[in-house]
Amino acid sequence: MKKLLTSKGWLTGILALTLFSAGCISSVGASATAADTQKELSVVGSYANLKKLVEKARTENDLTLYGGVRRDRLFTTAAPTQAPKAEASKSAAADGSALASGDYSKTNVQVDGVDEADIVKTDGRYIYQVNKQRVVIAEAYPPEEMKLAATINLEDQPLSPREIYVDKDYLVVIGDSRYDTPVLVPEIGAQSKMLPGWRRPPYHPYPLYGSVKALIYDIRDKGNIRKTREVELEGNYVSSRKIDASLYLVTDRQLGYYLPETEDPTILPWYKDSVSGTEKILMSYDKIRCFPDFVQPNYLLVAGFDVTDTSRKVNVSTYLGSGQEVYASLQNLYVAVTHYQRQAHSGITVPYGGQAAEKTRLYKFRLNQANISYQEQGEVPGRILNQFSMDESGDYFRVATTVGSPWEQGEGTSKNNLYILNSHLTQVGKLEGIAPGEQIYSVRFMGERAYVVTFRTVDPLFVIDLKVPQTPKILGALKIPGYSNYLHPYDENHIIGFGKDTVEQVQKDSQGNEVGVSAFYLGMKMAIFDVTDVNHPVEQFTANIGDRGTDSDLLHNHKAMLFDKQKNLLAFPVRVMVVDSNHQEQSGIPEYGTFTFQGAYVYRVDLEKGFELKGKITHLTQEDYDKAGMYWYNSDNDIQRILYVGDTLYTLSNNKIKANAIVDLKDQGTLTIK
Numbered sequence: 001m002k003k004l005l006t007s008k009g010w011l012t013g014i015l016a017l018t019l020f021s022a023g024c025i026s027s028v029g030a031s032a033t034a035a036d037t038q039k040e041l042s043v044v045g046s047y048a049n050l051k052k053l054v055e056k057a058r059t060e061n062d063l064t065l066y067g068g069v070r071r072d073r074l075f076t077t078a079a080p081t082q083a084p085k086a087e088a089s090k091s092a093a094a095d096g097s098a099l100a101s102g103d104y105s106k107t108n109v110q111v112d113g114v115d116e117a118d119i120v121k122t123d124g125r126y127i128y129q130v131n132k133q134r135v136v137i138a139e140a141y142p143p144e145e146m147k148l149a150a151t152i153n154l155e156d157q158p159l160s161p162r163e164i165y166v167d168k169d170y171l172v173v174i175g176d177s178r179y180d181t182p183v184l185v186p187e188i189g190a191q192s193k194m195l196p197g198w199r200r201p202p203y204h205p206y207p208l209y210g211s212v213k214a215l216i217y218d219i220r221d222k223g224n225i226r227k228t229r230e231v232e233l234e235g236n237y238v239s240s241r242k243i244d245a246s247l248y249l250v251t252d253r254q255l256g257y258y259l260p261e262t263e264d265p266t267i268l269p270w271y272k273d274s275v276s277g278t279e280k281i282l283m284s285y286d287k288i289r290c291f292p293d294f295v296q297p298n299y300l301l302v303a304g305f306d307v308t309d310t311s312r313k314v315n316v317s318t319y320l321g322s323g324q325e326v327y328a329s330l331q332n333l334y335v336a337v338t339h340y341q342r343q344a345h346s347g348i349t350v351p352y353g354g355q356a357a358e359k360t361r362l363y364k365f366r367l368n369q370a371n372i373s374y375q376e377q378g379e380v381p382g383r384i385l386n387q388f389s390m391d392e393s394g395d396y397f398r399v400a401t402t403v404g405s406p407w408e409q410g411e412g413t414s415k416n417n418l419y420i421l422n423s424h425l426t427q428v429g430k431l432e433g434i435a436p437g438e439q440i441y442s443v444r445f446m447g448e449r450a451y452v453v454t455f456r457t458v459d460p461l462f463v464i465d466l467k468v469p470q471t472p473k474i475l476g477a478l479k480i481p482g483y484s485n486y487l488h489p490y491d492e493n494h495i496i497g498f499g500k501d502t503v504e505q506v507q508k509d510s511q512g513n514e515v516g517v518s519a520f521y522l523g524m525k526m527a528i529f530d531v532t533d534v535n536h537p538v539e540q541f542t543a544n545i546g547d548r549g550t551d552s553d554l555l556h557n558h559k560a561m562l563f564d565k566q567k568n569l570l571a572f573p574v575r576v577m578v579v580d581s582n583h584q585e586q587s588g589i590p591e592y593g594t595f596t597f598q599g600a601y602v603y604r605v606d607l608e609k610g611f612e613l614k615g616k617i618t619h620l621t622q623e624d625y626d627k628a629g630m631y632w633y634n635s636d637n638d639i640q641r642i643l644y645v646g647d648t649l650y651t652l653s654n655n656k657i658k659a660n661a662i663v664d665l666k667d668q669g670t671l672t673i674k
Helices: 047-060 622-628
Strands: 120-122 126-130 134-139 147-153 160-167 170-177 211-218 226-234 236-243 246-253 270-273 288-290 298-306 315-321 325-328 332-341 357-368 371-381 390-393 396-403 415-421 427-434 439-446 449-455 459-465 473-480 483-491 494-508 514-530 538-545 562-564 569-578 594-606 610-617 641-645 648-652 656-661 667-672
Touching: 120 160, 120 641, 126 160, 126 641, 126 648, 134 160, 134 170, 160 236, 170 236, 211 236, 211 246, 226 246, 226 298, 236 325, 246 332, 270 298, 298 332, 298 357, 298 371, 315 357, 315 371, 325 390, 332 390, 357 396, 371 396, 371 415, 371 427, 396 439, 396 449, 415 449, 427 473, 439 494, 449 483, 449 494, 473 538, 514 569, 514 610, 538 610, 562 641, 569 641, 594 648
Parallel strands: 288 315, 439 483
Antiparallel strands: 120 126, 126 134, 134 147, 160 170, 170 211, 211 226, 226 270, 236 246, 246 298, 298 315, 325 332, 332 357, 357 371, 390 396, 396 415, 415 427, 439 449, 449 459, 459 473, 483 494, 494 514, 514 538, 562 569, 569 594, 594 610, 641 648, 648 656, 656 667
């Protein structure tokens, strides 16, 4: 059986990435609106200078990985790409839908007013769903008469849809386009005819990359949905955000540490905007800016455009650098990337056991009606967990990090930190060395407080005071079994944690002497923490689901949760595993359960009774359960998301949309999607 703990996020940055001086050759003037001044950044300027920068990075980084094929010797060339006024729908007031009143659920986002893309959206009358190679649009109201209103089929495009936005009259589909681009390395395999001196390896050692597309559709007339725009950025999808009608898209385009001796046009990143035509627009060297002391030689592309206005071209900026996580407020976008700095005494950079100095670089961009202007950069020690590790509050930016490994002793052991930066991303306050030997599993910033969960064998919930930015301090801590992967605010003094329950096991040597304690995860656990007394937080209510092996998308993606405090409603998809009550444990290690359920768990939640299970909804048939055996893998009948419109709860899988009354979960109708 597997142990509970792996070094979560520890190998994310397995590449050895050393900071090096950018050395860019010229300066670019400010190009911004009157409201925003873009800080001047140097530019790459020429291919010769780019090659010099990359060569400097290569000589300072040397790590052999994956069967002797060095990732820092990869170079990928890009392949060529593949190639009347709508009638308004009936008014919401006329059809009685929830569109007019706004009584429908929204995507669970980190910052109010900053929308995040998801696989399901609703506008109060229609439900929009990414469903394999298509987007399904279902008329959900009234629930007894659900019907398929339209389907946007994307099978004929080199696009894998992954997320959507819905903005009143417009639908945005974001997806990946993958191209068969050859990966070239020096002196391996047969001679390449494309680039002299380069050879094609006998296999592709790493995934190929392509581009990210945003397709905009006018959806006012569901019988005549029209694509109005297509924006495409080269690179891998990092993230996106939408503020009102402004969509911001971030991609990371790999460059590699080895470039050919002579310039090749595929070195330059590109973008496309159907407003400007069908051809690729290359970012010339004098348009590629350099982050000072950039982390690694990738291209970071940041784009902004108005989804409702096709008279304005997309704004695209390219930087020599990279990005991994994104946080956005209403005014600013922050891109974070973790790197590992070489230790001087060893000359080797490896992210293991304290051998590397971990740093997280932060880049700040000002957002203003689809315009983007670079502002500042900063750096903090350690690695972040995810977007919830970052937060903007007024003129300050807060970041929680972990450094080191929980599996090491002494100086190499993990420690957790919280840093407060000013508007220029200069550190003004810090709290370091929290919970040595543990690592961060979840973070939530709420105004003048931060809640941080660390874990190794127990779950300490730390309440941290941020009122004075220069002197953050721990107010209280609660140690309980289990851990929380996600924290969600209930109100000012209560927070809900979602994670796993755990059990401790004493480890003994061959002579029976105790040598340590291990922890193993069990089923899913929810808890309401009362932090009214900040010095003594309390686990007020708990609820458990299933046994070892039970899992929920909510533990990995906050968008999978439906929560409405006014309706006392909490729901999420879950796969339940249960251990046979007659099973006798032999090894002392908790056994994995067998599959018993996949679907939605729906709760009534309040501060009087805590979690009350109202019921369960599944799309699986009896035949599905009969075929499942001990384990269950992804099925088109698996419920992925739950939302509500008015008094009706909707559960969505690839095969069905089911409607149930929120009050008693009475069946109100089913739409089969073929």
